[in-house]
Amino acid sequence: MEKLVDIVIEEPRWETAGLEDLAERAAGAVLAELGLPGEGFVMCVMGCDDDRIAALNADFRGKPKPTNVLSWPSEDRAPEVAGATPDLPEPGDSDDPEELGDIAIAWGVCQAEAAEQDKPFADHVTHLVAHGVLHLLGYDHETDEDAELMEGIEIRALARLGIANPY
Incomplete structure (x- = not known):
């Protein structure tokens, strides 16, 4: 089986x-939740x-501070x-x-947030990668409607992995 995620550490x-494993699981769960195959796509984390x-x-957002x-x-x-x-892509x-x-x-940032929110680090990282994958697919949270749609997908994708609602 081909890898969905290329990792740079x-x-x-x-x-x-x-x-690597957390990102692969998160990406696979998001694609499955959206009805997309787990093959034919690639991303880099x-x-x-x-x-x-x-x-x-x-450089990219004009905000010179760390983010998650x-x-x-x-x-x-x-x-x-x-x-x-969003119009979802066709797999290659x-x-x-x-x-x-x-x-x-x-x-x-991830370590601090997980501790502050009293969440397992691996669960928090999985959620953030899932969130990032949804951004790659055209989802956003700029409006309440967009946030509601995106968060619903995140919650369901994480549930597939046995991870509690992060919100």
């Missing part, structure tokens, strides 16, 4: 946290530290109407999978 603690994500946040997760879709799939479902094949985009996730 810049912060070594992500290795011991099992980011980078496990980095807070300094790196702060620099990325400054960032995503860069390979194309704009967002719908025109608030609360509408094993030789030429459909590129969904890139996600970066920060170790320190």
Whole structure:
């Protein structure tokens, strides 16, 4: 079976946290929840530290501070109407999978949030990767309607993995 997620580890603690497995499970659960196959797609998830994500946040969003997760879709799939479902991509094949985009996730912010919210670290990371995957697929939370749609998918995808509602 082909890998859905390519992993880049810049912060070594992500290795011991099992980011590769967590990201693969999160991405697979989101695709399954949306009725998409678990094959024919590829994305990259980078496990980095807070300094790196702060620099990325400054470069791409004009916010020079650390955040938990960032995503860069390979194309704009967002719908025109608030609360509408994005046009989901068609899968490629094993030789030429459909590129969904890139996600970066920060170790320190994730650790602090999981502790503050009294959640298992692995569950929090899985939720944030699922959140990032939905951004790659054109979902957003800019309006109440969009947030409601996106959060509902996150909740159901995480339930597939036995993870409690993060909201």
